[in-house]
Amino acid sequence: MPSSSLSLTTIGFDADDTLWQNEQFFRQTEKQFIALLAEHADGTDIEARLLEAEKRNLALYGFGIKGFTLSMIETALEIGGGRVPSAVIGEILAAGRDMLSHPIEILPQVRETLEQLAGAYRLVLITKGDLFDQERKLAQSGLADLFEAVEIVSDKNAATYARIFARHGEGPERSMMVGNSLKSDIVPAIEAGSWGVYVPHDLTWVLEHVEEPTQAPRFRRLERLGQLTDLIERL
Template identity: 55%
Template sequence: MAHPVTTLAFDADDTLWHNERHFRMSEERFAELLKDYAEQDHLAERLLASEKKNVGHYGFGVKGFVLSMIETAIEVTDERVPASVIKELIACGQELLTYPIELMPGAGDVVAQMAGQYKLIVVTKGDLLDQERKLAQSGLGELFDGVEIVSDKTPDIYRRLFVKWSNGSEGAMMIGNSMKSDVIPAIEAGAWGVYVPSEITWALEHADAPKESAKFREIPSLVELPALLESLS
């Protein structure tokens, strides 16, 4: 009997390589820069609220994050934030666009192993140039058959991509650390959804696991992916 999965779609940030830890460091820097100008209570919540509001305007990634930090700084200081602080926040964003890529445990070996057996694609959100940079620096780029950098991850987008790169959703599997973006909409599109928890996940990516779905799986790390695929054969 043919294997039910022919195409593996991987999320990028915090699935193939570390990413969110760098944003958390920038958030700590943000709080430090504003300590003399605004109350620290609820500062993180105010920033998250700005990010949530601005996703629809700026999309996902570093640019939207930096603009949200600047907007929040202006709001919480009643427009008294110095230009020097704004300059530092912009510098934080520039650093986020240059940090070295550190692969998640086992990511390189697993992707290389799967490349000979399945069609592989990357499906990721974020800034186009930044995601292209990270994929190039990861050393994994040549192992993938396709790369899709999308504005959002919805069932309709997954259906379209799985028709393009696979024999439809039925033969596709999406693997990622976001229940909200990687797992649930992929399953709703008819594909398999595999949740791989990361040490830090952005608050806006949390959602309840679709445990009732026969196509939902969870593994502790990418190292377990080959065994999972073997169990489905």
């Protein structure tokens, strides 16, 4: 690596939709949910009311499949007005269980990129969501040995990154966060003082959408993760 890159010591990676597929399974389950309630409301209304339930419940249930499943049940009861059969609730629960056991699908160029960087930098997995589910996905991914540390947090903000990069590196100024969510991965990491490298995914949850911080000196955007090594060498 060129001497200009030597100040970077720690690289954090998001997990869902950065290292492996995630959002597509939520979208598929949401379509099933809408079909289950088709006789009670139209699809647009169901989708909107489910999103409102998810917003309300984030503070209670946090991020992840279990909270999503509870929000679907709540929405079904609201829309059905008590007329939703117990069998429908059972199908919603089954859909949630299916999501929790779905095989991991690693995204392209992920393993190769991590293997290139491991050893030269401290790699830290920084993900939010349900503890058991995130641990399951990491174990099944076969990528765990490439990370020196794993942080599963309830939310991601500037204080989160400042704390993690101080614990596992020399602080945010010598660290980088890589992820697909501008709201969770990039903007707060830059606010903490680190580099933020945005790698868009075709599907990103609407609640994770914010404007790209294009004027921030430490913001970078890549079209694919495989470009990360070259980017670091140019810093």
